[in-house]
Amino acid sequence: xxxLYREHILDHYENPRQxxxxxxxxxxxxxxxxxxxxxxxxxxxLSDDKTTIAxxxxxxxxCIISQAAASMLLEDALGKPLTELxxxxxxxxxxxxxxxxxxxxxxxALLGLQTLxxxxxxxxxxxxxxxxxxx
Amino acid sequence: MRxxxxxxxxxxxxxxxxxxxxxxxxxxLDSAASSQKPLSVLRAMDDVYTRAYANVHRGVYAFxxxxxxxxxxxRARVARFLGAPSxxxxxxxxxxxxxxxxxxxxxxxxxxxxxxxxxxxxFEHHANFVPWLVAAKERGIVLKFAPFDAxxxxxxxxxxxxxxxxxxxxxxxxxxxxxxTITDPAPIVARARELGAKVIVDGCQSAPHMPIDxxxxxxxxxxxxxxxxxxxxxxxxxxxxxxxxxxxxxxxTGGDMIREVGFGGATWADPPVKFxxxxxxxxxxxxxxAAVDYLSALGMPAVRAHERELVAYALERLSEINxxxxxxxxxxxxxxxxxxFTLDRIHPHDxxxxxxxxxxxxxxxxxxAQPLHTRLGINATARASFYVYSETxxxxxxxxxxxxxxxxxxx
Numbered sequence: 001x002x003x004l005y006r007e008h009i010l011d012h013y014e015n016p017r018q019x020x021x022x023x024x025x026x027x028x029x030x031x032x033x034x035x036x037x038x039x040x041x042x043x044x045x046l047s048d049d050k051t052t053i054a055x056x057x058x059x060x061x062x063c064i065i066s067q068a069a070a071s072m073l074l075e076d077a078l079g080k081p082l083t084e085l086x087x088x089x090x091x092x093x094x095x096x097x098x099x100x101x102x103x104x105x106x107x108x109a110l111l112g113l114q115t116l117x118x119x120x121x122x123x124x125x126x127x128x129x130x131x132x133x134x135x
Numbered sequence: 136m137r138x139x140x141x142x143x144x145x146x147x148x149x150x151x152x153x154x155x156x157x158x159x160x161x162x163x164l165d166s167a168a169s170s171q172k173p174l175s176v177l178r179a180m181d182d183v184y185t186r187a188y189a190n191v192h193r194g195v196y197a198f199x200x201x202x203x204x205x206x207x208x209x210r211a212r213v214a215r216f217l218g219a220p221s222x223x224x225x226x227x228x229x230x231x232x233x234x235x236x237x238x239x240x241x242x243x244x245x246x247x248x249x250x251x252x253x254x255x256x257x258f259e260h261h262a263n264f265v266p267w268l269v270a271a272k273e274r275g276i277v278l279k280f281a282p283f284d285a286x287x288x289x290x291x292x293x294x295x296x297x298x299x300x301x302x303x304x305x306x307x308x309x310x311x312x313x314x315x316t317i318t319d320p321a322p323i324v325a326r327a328r329e330l331g332a333k334v335i336v337d338g339c340q341s342a343p344h345m346p347i348d349x350x351x352x353x354x355x356x357x358x359x360x361x362x363x364x365x366x367x368x369x370x371x372x373x374x375x376x377x378x379x380x381x382x383x384x385x386x387x388t389g390g391d392m393i394r395e396v397g398f399g400g401a402t403w404a405d406p407p408v409k410f411x412x413x414x415x416x417x418x419x420x421x422x423x424x425a426a427v428d429y430l431s432a433l434g435m436p437a438v439r440a441h442e443r444e445l446v447a448y449a450l451e452r453l454s455e456i457n458x459x460x461x462x463x464x465x466x467x468x469x470x471x472x473x474x475x476f477t478l479d480r481i482h483p484h485d486x487x488x489x490x491x492x493x494x495x496x497x498x499x500x501x502x503x504a505q506p507l508h509t510r511l512g513i514n515a516t517a518r519a520s521f522y523v524y525s526e527t528x529x530x531x532x533x534x535x536x537x538x539x540x541x542x543x544x545x546x
Contacts (some may be wrong), residue, residue, distance in 0.1 A: 004488055005543055037501045037514040038482075061514060063482035064544070105488060 004099055005064065013064045018074035020057040026050070029119025030060075033111050035104065038062035040070060042115045046082070050127075053077050053085070056116075063108050065101065070112030072096050077116070086120050088113065140441040142526050145433070148173040149524050159494025162529045162536075167312055167340060167473055167520030168498055169362045172426070176365055179425035183418050191417045192391055192408075206417040209424030210407070216427040217338075217357065218348030219374050226380070226407040227420050230371035231339045232262040234358035235306075237373060237386040237410060238335060239266035242356075243304060245384055249275030251303040254332075256281045256289055257510050258311045261503040263337045267306065277301070283510070287314030287463035291322060302332045310340035313504050313516065314463030315446065315473030317341070320352050328353075333379070339363055342372075343522070344442055344471055346435040349374050365430060365523075366423035369416045380406035387412040430523075438523055442472035445521040445530065449474040452534045458546065459537070462516055472521035475502075478537070480546050483517040489540035495533055 022028075022043035030041045040060040047054045056077050058070040076096060077085055093113045094106065101109055146152050149171050154161050163171060183205065189198035191206045207222070214222040228234045243253065253267050257280045271278040279302075281294040289307070298305065305327050310317050320336055327334045333355040338347060342357075343364035349357045356379070361370035375383075385392055385403055389412040394402040403409045430438060447467035453459055458479030464470045478486060483499035490497055498518045501508045508514060519533055 004492065005485070010545065035500060037505055037508060038484075039514070063484035065485070065488075102488070102491075105484070108484060 004101070004105075006099055009064060009068045009097070009099060012068035012071040016058075016067060016071040018057050018071060018078070019059065021059050022055060022057050027119040027123045029115045029122065031111050031115030031118065033062070033066065033107060035107055038066055038108070038111065040066065040111050040115050042070070042074070042112065042119055044116070044119065050082075052079060052081050054079075058112060062111070065097070065105055065108040066111045069093065069097050069109040073112045073116065082120055085116060088117075140437060140444075140523075141433075142441075142524065145173075146524050146526075148175065148429075150174070152524060156494040156496075157492050162493075162495040162532050164519040164521065164525070164529060164533060165496050165498045166343075166522035166525070167363070167518065168502075169368070170343065170365050170522050171524065172365055172367065172422075173429050175429055176367065176422045176425045180367065180418050180422040183421055188418075190414055202417060205421050205424075206415070209417075209420045212424040212427050213372055213420075214374075216347070216431060217342065217359075217372070217374055218350050218352075220350055221377060223405070223407055224374055224377045224380065226373040226375065226410040227415055228371040228373055228410075229369055229416065230362070231337065231358045231360040232371070234371050234373035235262055235335070235337070236266050238306075238356055238358075239270045241383040241386045241410070242333070242379070243267070243270045243276065244274055247274060247276050247303050250277065250301060252277045252279055252299070252301045253304045253306065254279045254281060254294070254298055254302055255305075256283065256294075256307050258283050258287065258289075258314060258316070258504065258507045259306075259308055260312050260337070260339065261505070262339075263306055263308060263335075264506065280506070281307075283314070283316075283507075286465070287311065287316045288469070289316070289318050294323070295326065298326055298330060298332070300330065302327075302330050304333050304335065306335035306337065308337040308340065310338075310344065310471040310473075311463070311504075311507075312340050312473065313475055313502050313507055313518065315340075315470040315475065316464055317345075317469045317471055320354060324353050340471055340473070343430070345439040355379055361419065361423040361426065364423075365426035367419045370419035370423050372423075373410070375406075377406065380410070383410075385409050385412065389413050391415070433523060441523065442521050442525075443467050443470075445525055445527065446470050446472050446474060448527050449519065449521070449530045449533075452530050453537075456534060456537055456541075458541075462511070472525070473518060474520070475516050475518040477513065477516055478541070478546070481541065481544055483515045485544065486517050486537065486540050489543060490533070490536045493532075493536045493539065495536045497533070 025043035027044035045055040187201040191203040335356040338359040342359035357374040392412040462475040487499035
């Protein structure tokens, strides 16, 4: 029965990496799980050229799976190009978590990634200059 | 001494309870979400499909006549079970959610004026919340929420103050699906009569678990869901006073619910058929008929007494666990068979997953009552709920399972 709550999951939950908020973040995104009402907030500071993730933090309340997954995701995301995270498939997130989850708990594990992707999408929509918009 | 509740004999009627989940015989503690079904219900439906299946109200041949007679008979059984004066006052719907939406459309939108008020409570299930929210927005109706006290009981003083001359409709859960609180309809109905308002009782968590007499209750409408009371999915009930059902326009239109259709218009059948457009879920209704027979044979006072004992035992057993907080009333006299709780530093989802790994099924989350959880200032709770087949040993397994989960999570 320890399968789901392996040492590395509990470790990320008890000692979350990248926990907190970023003042004047480039991207701030909030996600809510319709399943349980858990909320998560992801803040991102971008590199000067706005192409890679310079810093990322998460906050909010949730179950061990959602919190540990967010911790693993953001630890992994530091220094990575935005495009890589935008294209990150859900399976890659589940591989990062590394334990077998039931269908309902998969939603918990993906909450952080979805919130981050939502934030990037909205940031792109807001920062894209009309001149570059394809018509 | 009253005779002991025949739990062993009952469990033999529910073969699913012998299933093995994650290496353990299942401990099913989520009946408030949906109950298991006895063989008699499954056989009643099987019997229609294998021996007398044809569409109802249509054919003049034997299969159709038999199916129609059984459908009508199921309606009569449900009417008797709820104490309704006539089978005509029982409308079959898909579930209680559809029953409440029917009322929001055919009653509230039709009879309420802008500025009129609907009063519900802060502990309602989304099914008795969202339809009113939407109707209120659309029609300029004012929606008010009666608060609950620290023990999860309706604050009757606040309710009295909240209701007034513009109150046209009051809708509330007789038993809260989170707190388990049993709310006495009598003072609410009395207040409604003073004001000339109508009362809807959401009986989803009461009809399966305690004696119901809608005539004695004198409510205007009563709704419940078949799948929570040993019946199949896809069948729900709306009871309404016949004069109200007669005055209300149809909810959905189409076949079966008409009297006459011409190129320029149509006239409606009498209730309840007026509210049952299209081929109804008559096999499921027949299953529900068998379900209420099963419950009636046990006796609803005995069912309630059994669950009162279980919930009393659960509250006592769970309170012994360090860091566990019971949500809702501590008094089993005003609490249905629902034990809701939180655990210090353990999220209900993590607890539910760890219990599942031990073959124990409980519910974790907001139980479709987000406004209630917002008021409590928490996102989620854990809930174990009981029914006719539940036994104290299962509560012991739950308590042991929680202790084991705490050890795994080092809490």
